[in-house]
Amino acid sequence: MEVVINKCYGGYGLSTEAMALYLTKTGNEYSFDGTRFTVNGKFFYASNIQRHDPVLIEVVKELGDKANDHCAELKIVSIPKHAGYSIDEYDGMETIETWMTVTTEQLLKGLTAHQIKELKSVDSVRIN
Numbered sequence: 001m002e003v004v005i006n007k008c009y010g011g012y013g014l015s016t017e018a019m020a021l022y023l024t025k026t027g028n029e030y031s032f033d034g035t036r037f038t039v040n041g042k043f044f045y046a047s048n049i050q051r052h053d054p055v056l057i058e059v060v061k062e063l064g065d066k067a068n069d070h071c072a073e074l075k076i077v078s079i080p081k082h083a084g085y086s087i088d089e090y091d092g093m094e095t096i097e098t099w100m101t102v103t104t105e106q107l108l109k110g111l112t113a114h115q116i117k118e119l120k121s122v123d124s125v126r127i128n
Helices: 016-025 054-067 104-109 113-120
Strands: 002-006 030-032 037-039 042-044 074-078 084-090 093-102 124-127
Touching (some): 002 054, 002 093, 016 030, 016 037, 054 074
Parallel strands (some): 093 124
16 A cells, blocks of 8 residues: 655645646545635645545656645655554654554464565554
8 A cells, every 4th residue: 555645844735727727636626715725615624634545646646746836755664564664753743653453363273474564564563
C-alpha cells in the first residue's frame, strides 16, 4: 500500500492544482473562492482525504512537486499491504508508524513463515 506524507517542516497540504485535480478525478463538483474549496455546500480540505486514497496517490505522482502546498514536500511511501498505520507529526514533518495485529488464537496455532515475514516488515505487532 502507498501513503502520502509530508517530509519537511511546515505541514501537510495540497496545492490548489492538486486539490482541483483530486476533486475532478473523484467526480466531485466543487467551487473555489480563491481560498477554499467547497463540495456539496461544505468546505473541503486536504485533511479530508485519506492518505492512502488511490486517487490522492495518483494525483501526487502525476503532479510531482506541483502537488505540494507552499509549506509541504509530499512523499509517497510504501508500507506492507495489510499493515495499519499512523502518521506522527513534529512541526509539520511527518513520519509513519506501521503495525499488524495478530490474535492470541493465531499465536497459539503457530504462525506461518509468510506471516512471520509480514510481521517483521512493520514497526510493531499488536496482540488482540
